[in-house]
Amino acid sequence: MSDPMRIRAVLTGDKVDVKILMGHVMETGQRKDADGNVVPAHYIVKVTASCNGREVLDADWGPSVSKNPYLAFRFKGAAKGDKLKVTWTDTAGESRSDEVAIA
Template sequence: MSDPTRIRAQLGPDGRTTVRVLMSHEMESGQRKEANGRLVPAWHIQLVTVKLNDRPVLSAHWGPSVSKNPFLQFNLRGAKAGDRLAVAWTDNRGASRSDEVLVAG
């Protein structure tokens, strides 16, 4: 199991919530070779979903070109301090992770 996803959700004075997400994942592209010349198999996050109080607000489909330990930042409207924000991802080997945080005011 991977390390917990680090999530920060801060409500700004303009009503927008800035969400920052740092996911722990090796993210192999499938193009790198080992010392013996064999390709390292692809291993990357394919789907990222974000929900605010169980309502989907973001869905992203990723491929092998995303960097190791990917960082995602976005803004959303309509969140209030204390709302629950959940981030989940699934990789191409079937592993998944889900973490949540409360929106800070």
């Protein structure tokens, strides 16, 4: 099972500052292990964020994003206490969602 994301969402002025840490191996599929076998690709392909059901971010990712990725972005039009939900989906079809209240 995947680890929970660490999400911070803070309202400053009219914008919400979002910082997300995700726990993921982000294997590119280009590496070989000690025995010379290719380590199969396993990385996040989609990240979405929604605030009170309204989509605020939709990102397509590839293998060049680092292990345990860090993502920061800002968006407008939310109030304190609103729920921000972040979801990622990876090449194995696994997905994880976490939700925080905007502070």
